[in-house]
Amino acid sequence: MTGASDPVPISVVAHHAFCPRRAWLEVHGERTDTGQMAQGVADHGVVDEPSSSRATRLRAVEVLSQKLGVVGRCDSVEIAADGVMTVVEHKASPLRRLPEATYPQRIQLALQAACLREQGHPVSGAAVWFTTTRKRVPVELTAQLLAEAAQQVEATREVVDRDAAPPALEDDSRCARCSHVSVCLPDEHRLRPSARRIAVSDPAGRVLHLSSPGSRASLSRGQVLVKVPDADAVSVPLGQVAGIVVHGNADVSAALIRETLLRGYPIVWCSWAGTVVGWAAPADGPNGDARPRQHQLPGPRRIAAARSIVSAKILNQAALLRRHNCDERASLRELARTAGRARSSAEIFGLEGRAAAVYFAALNQVLKPGWATIERRTGRPATDSVNCALNVAYSLLLADVLRSVVACGLDPSGGVLHSPGRNKPALALDLMEEFRAPLADSAVVWALNNGELRGSHFRRDLDAVRLTAPGRKALIAAYERRATSEFSHPEFGYQVSWRRAMEVQARMFLGFVMGEFDAYRPIVQR
Ligand code: SF4
DSSP states (O other), X not given: OOOTTSOEEHHHHHHXXXXXXXXXXXXXXXXXXOHHHHHHHHHHHHHTOGGGOBTTEEEEEEEEETTTTEEEEEEEEEEOTTSOEEEEEEEOOOTTSOOXXXXXXXXXXXXXXXXXXXXXXXXXXXXXXXXXXXXXXXXXXXXXXXXXXXXXXXXXXXHHTSSSOOOOOSXXXXXXXXXXXXXXXXXXXXXXXXXSOOOOSSTTOOOEXXXXXXXXXXXXXXXXXXXXXXSOOEEEEGGGOOOEEEETTXXXXXXXXXXXXXXXXXXXXXXXXXXXXXXXXXXXXXXXXXXXXXXXXXXXXXXXXXXXXXXXXXXXXXXXXHHTTOTTHHHHHHHHHHHTTOOSHHHHHHHHHHHXXXXXXXXXXXXXXXXXXXXXXXXXXXXXXXXHHHHHHHHHHHHHHHHHHHXXXXXXXXXXXXXXXXXXXHHHHXXXXXXXXXXXXXXXXXXXXXXXXXXXXXXEETTEEEEOHHHXXXXXXXXXXXHHSEEEOTTTOSEEEHHXXXXXXXXXXHHHHTTSOSXXXXXXXX
C-alpha cells in the first residue's frame, strides 16, 4: 500500500496507536461520518487555514521527518520570545469524557515535535486543545514517548502494507468509542450477536428521491433546493442527504452532483418505467484491492455464495407468505433446501424460477380481492398493476443496494449469480435478492392493501400498465417507510433499519471477497 520510501501520514500512525485495524481501514479509504468526526472537521476549519497565522502562533504547519519516514500537519505551533516552540493539536472530545490527552494524541504530538526538531527548530512542549470543553492539556515530550512514537511508525508501516485488515478487536472498550465501528463491524466479523447498536449518526440515511416530472435539485448555501413545477420549492440541509435517486426527467445541477460525490455518496438515475439507467460514484471509493479479487473469486466460492443467496431469497418469500397464512410456504422451504445443495448456476436459476412461480401465484392470497389478478411475474413491460408496482419497487431496491455496494468500494458488476453481460450491475442484483420479499414486496403489498395505491394511480398504454406521477410518489413513500423501519437482525440481534442492513450485507460480502469469511451469509427472516 505504501512504497518503502513513502512517508506515512502521522494521523495514520495515531490511528494505529488506537487500533491497528483502524489504521488499515483508514489507509484503504474507508470514510466515517460520526457526529464527533463532523465536529472535528468543523473545528479544524479554523486551524486548517495558514493565512490565520501570526508571528507567535503558526497555523496548519506542514512537517516531515526523513529519519522517521512520516509526514503531517500541526494544527498550531506556538513560538515563544526565545524562539522555542510548543505544538498544539486541536481535538473535539465527547462532553462527558475527562479532558485528558489519549495515547494516540500523545504519539501524534511526539511525531510532530520530532519532525520540527529534525528541521532544526527547538521544541520544548506539546498540548492538546479540546475545542468542545475549551481546555488545554499539556503533554510531556519524554524520551520514552519519542521512542514509542518511532516504534509506532514502524508497526504502522507493516500493518498498512498487509493484503488484508488485521482482525477486529474482541470485547474491547475501544470499539464503543471508535469512529470506524460502522465500517469495521467488529461483532459482525465474529459472526455473533452484537453487544451494541451500530454507531452511525443517521442509521437510516436520508435518500433524496427526485420523482416529480420536471423537478430540479440544486445546491444553495449548504441546502439542497428542490424546485417542482407549479409547487413551492423545498430545501433540505445537504448534511442530511446520504444519496440521491433521480427518476425519469428530473434534473440535478452539476454543483450538487460534484458536492454529493465529494461527500462520498453515489447518485443513481432510474427511467420513468423503473429501470436503473446509470449511477455516478466517487472517484476515491475505498477498498480498491477488493475489486480485482471480486472478479477472481474461484468457481466453487461463487457457486456457494449464489446458492446461499437464492436459498435465502426463497426462504424470505416463504416468511412473507407465512405471515399471511398461505399454504405454499412449505413447498417454498423445500425448494430453498434443494437450492442450498445445487451444484451449478443453471440448477440454481431453475430452482429460483420454480420458487418464483409458486410465490407469485400465492401473492393473490395476500392481496385484497380487487388487486388479486397477478398470474405470474412479467417484468417489463408490466401487464397488470401489481407487476407494475413491483417493477418500480425493485428499481428503488436496486438503487439502494447499488449505493451500499459502491459505498464499501465493491464493483457493482462483479457478481456471483447474475451475469455482468449486457453491462448489468450483477453484484447489486445478487445482493438485492434477500431483500426483495421483506422490503420491496412488503412495501407493495402494504401500499395496495391499505389504499395508498389506488386504481387511479395506474394507467394502461396499449398493453403496458404504468404508474402515474401521484402513484409513483405514493409507492416511493411506502418503500421509504419500509426501508427506514427497523427489524431485529436474525444473526446479530440488534435493531437495524432495512437500509442500514443493506450496507451491513455489502460489507459482509466484502469480508467474503477479502477472505475474512469462508462464506457469504444472507439475511434470512425467521
Ligand atoms: S471498531 Fe474496534 S476493531 Fe474496529 S477499528 Fe475500531 S477499535 Fe479497531
